[in-house]
Amino acid sequence: MKSSERIINEVAQGGRALDDAVAWFSSLEQDQQRAVLHEVVRFAMQANASVEDAREGLLRSGVKPTMTPAVLIIREPTVEQMGKVINLPPGEYVKSFRVLVSVFAVADARRRETDCRGSCGHAWHNLS
Numbered sequence: 001m002k003s004s005e006r007i008i009n010e011v012a013q014g015g016r017a018l019d020d021a022v023a024w025f026s027s028l029e030q031d032q033q034r035a036v037l038h039e040v041v042r043f044a045m046q047a048n049a050s051v052e053d054a055r056e057g058l059l060r061s062g063v064k065p066t067m068t069p070a071v072l073i074i075r076e077p078t079v080e081q082m083g084k085v086i087n088l089p090p091g092e093y094v095k096s097f098r099v100l101v102s103v104f105a106v107a108d109a110r111r112r113e114t115d116c117r118g119s120c121g122h123a124w125h126n127l128s
């Protein structure tokens with residue numbers, strides 16, 4: 001597993017603070033940041049993130065509801081909106097990361113309590 005995947009999932013599982021992940025994200029080069037945003041969206045799609053997850057995630061993200069990534073993420077369809085968020089200009093990357101990781105965390109928490117309850121084969125749900 002890549003360190004980026006581990007960090008994203010540690011946040012989702014409560015093992016790492018969002019602010020800590022944001023500090024790590026901020027230290028990356030712009031093209032690496034873009035790649036990480038794509039990874040987060042891939043995880044959020046696998047977790048079937050819904051518009052309800054988006055609304056709840058946004059509340060936890062620390063991003064003001066008037067900011068562009070926030071305005072986009074609470075619209076439907078969520079998959080399409082996540083695609084728009086990762087295509088925002090680099091100046092929005094950190095806010096987009098906060099929003100997307102928070103949305104993924106909500107969706108993934110539900111999945112771990114349902115489909116993945118007990119045990120599952122997902123490496124990212126079995127972090128040691």
Ligand SMILES: [Zn+2]
Pocket residue numbers: 116120121122125
């Ligand atoms: Zn799983």
